[in-house]
Amino acid sequence: MNDNFTDEEKKGFYKAIYSRRDVRSHFTSEPISDNTLTKILHAAHHAPSVGFSQPWNFVLIKDNNTKKIIKESFQIEHRHASELVDEKRKSDYLSFKLEGIMESPINICVTYDPTKFGPFVIGRTSIPEAGMYSVCCAIQNLWLAARTEGIGLGWVSILSNDVLKRQLGLPEHVIPVAYLCLGHVSNFETKPDLERAGWLPRLELKDVVYYEKWEQKEDSNWKKIEQLIKTNLDTLK
Amino acid sequence: MNDNFTDEEKKGFYKAIYSRRDVRSHFTSEPISDNTLTKILHAAHHAPSVGFSQPWNFVLIKDNNTKKIIKESFQIEHRHASELVDEKRKSDYLSFKLEGIMESPINICVTYDPTKFGPFVIGRTSIPEAGMYSVCCAIQNLWLAARTEGIGLGWVSILSNDVLKRQLGLPEHVIPVAYLCLGHVSNFETKPDLERAGWLPRLELKDVVYYEKWEQKEDSNWKKIEQLIKTNLDTLK
Numbered sequence: 514m515n516d517n518f519t520d521e522e523k524k525g526f527y528k529a530i531y532s533r534r535d536v537r538s539h540f541t542s543e544p545i546s547d548n549t550l551t552k553i554l555h556a557a558h559h560a561p562s563v564g565f566s567q568p569w570n571f572v573l574i575k576d577n578n579t580k581k582i583i584k585e586s587f588q589i590e591h592r593h594a595s596e597l598v599d600e601k602r603k604s605d606y607l608s609f610k611l612e613g614i615m616e617s618p619i620n621i622c623v624t625y626d627p628t629k630f631g632p633f634v635i636g637r638t639s640i641p642e643a644g645m646y647s648v649c650c651a652i653q654n655l656w657l658a659a660r661t662e663g664i665g666l667g668w669v670s671i672l673s674n675d676v677l678k679r680q681l682g683l684p685e686h687v688i689p690v691a692y693l694c695l696g697h698v699s700n701f702e703t704k705p706d707l708e709r710a711g712w713l714p715r716l717e718l719k720d721v722v723y724y725e726k727w728e729q730k731e732d733s734n735w736k737k738i739e740q741l742i743k744t745n746l747d748t749l750k
Numbered sequence: 751m752n753d754n755f756t757d758e759e760k761k762g763f764y765k766a767i768y769s770r771r772d773v774r775s776h777f778t779s780e781p782i783s784d785n786t787l788t789k790i791l792h793a794a795h796h797a798p799s800v801g802f803s804q805p806w807n808f809v810l811i812k813d814n815n816t817k818k819i820i821k822e823s824f825q826i827e828h829r830h831a832s833e834l835v836d837e838k839r840k841s842d843y844l845s846f847k848l849e850g851i852m853e854s855p856i857n858i859c860v861t862y863d864p865t866k867f868g869p870f871v872i873g874r875t876s877i878p879e880a881g882m883y884s885v886c887c888a889i890q891n892l893w894l895a896a897r898t899e900g901i902g903l904g905w906v907s908i909l910s911n912d913v914l915k916r917q918l919g920l921p922e923h924v925i926p927v928a929y930l931c932l933g934h935v936s937n938f939e940t941k942p943d944l945e946r947a948g949w950l951p952r953l954e955l956k957d958v959v960y961y962e963k964w965e966q967k968e969d970s971n972w973k974k975i976e977q978l979i980k981t982n983l984d985t986l987k
Binding site for chain 2: 516519521523524525526527528529530532533535547548554558559560563564565566570572573574575576579590594597599611630633635636638639645650652653656657661662668674681682683687690700701707708712713715721722724725734735737738
């Protein structure tokens with residue numbers, strides 16, 4: 514494998530980054546092939562991990578009984594959440610489709626096991642959360658690989674982890690990090706659902722970049738990039 | 751942008767996934783161009799985020815004084831960590847290069863701000879950690895984009911977050927998630943450093959996949975994929 518990326522290879526990579534969506538609708542009945550699902554899991558397993566601890570597991574789910582129990586948990590948690598929304602935004606909130614548990618053929622629970630390879634993990638001694646961060650990197654690999662294979666993926670975080678742990682038989686020390694719904698879709702939206710609906714705006718890159726210190730938006734050593742970040746970035750896609 | 755990926759586009763994407771490394775050596779003196787750094791940050795900013803909250807910030811660092819202070823923090827934490835390693839593995843542990851803070855031209859601290867867009871975030875009501883998970887997805891986007899642009903990246907998690915917060919002036923509620931070191935490199939290793947050194951083995955995919963329930967390695971509904979996952983997966987790369 515040559516170290517450098519050709520323009521074509523870069524194009525493929527950035528297409529995955531910019532066309533990936535959080536998918537809750539448009540699932541079709543076409544099953545995910547075993548070959549495709551294996552490729553996606555393989556990409557996830559090649560994420561970075563602190564101290565090479567590979568602390569993730571992937572529980573593959575298509576059992577309808579499990580899906581129903583998770584869907585019920587979503588409904589309870591979703592109702593609780595709706596009580597927290599401002600009154601004037603509540604009808605908008607309730608109009609959003611926030612999960613595709615039953616419609617997607619395959620659900621995957623991605624878990625974090627902090628005991629894998631024993632208590633000492635290189636790089637996890639000062640910041641124990643680093644193990645959890647590795648699992649999230651694997652989830653992002655999985656998500657991007659799914660997009661590349663034409664598979665829609667939705668992350669459902671409105672559910673009770675206690676219900677999930679009980680249903681999947683997770684040991685006490687294992688943490689469910691993500692509950693993902695995967696399937697072929699009729700199309701991918703060009704923008705995130707909540708951006709299209711006007712719920713929140715896309716921040717500009719200049720709003721999230723600081724120089725040397727928190728909230729420092731200017732610095733004499735970073736003049737050129739400041740200008741670039743402020744100008745039209747979509748040409749870089 | 752056509753929805754489907756061509757074989758060429760897939761090839762570019764998977765090359766990023768499989769050739770990405772955690773880099774601590776081989777940094778060269780070639781500066782990162784502003785255009786390249788902007789592309790990498792732009793890819794990071796297009797990560798998924800719970801409720802479209804985009805809760806990340808990127809503090810760009812090239813100030814040598816900051817780098818020195820972080821390096822000193824690494825040295826202190828690294829010494830503490832070495833006291834936790836088994837006696838017989840200690841010399842191996844001490845031989846590993848675990849950071850490239852001073853050698854890399856640019857360091858980036860990626861932070862999580864749970865207050866962005868106010869207290870109510872869709873999808874963060876049942877699992878508050880979901881905000882942090884979004885930041886990790888942005889870090890993985892950043893890492894993969896860096897690799898695509900030929901930039902090496904090393905994540906340093908052996909340091910004190912208190913020192914880091916003080917040095918960068920982070921407010922109390924903002925959490926530093928990652929401290930990253932970026933630069934051009936003379937080459938990328940073909941395997942992770944800790945795998946090459948024999949510190950820990952690469953797990954097989956079959957070791958991290960379960961069916962329907964925790965630790966369930968067989969299930970009548972998953973027979974075909976079980977076989978595929980057990981066989982030669984490197985052909986899928």
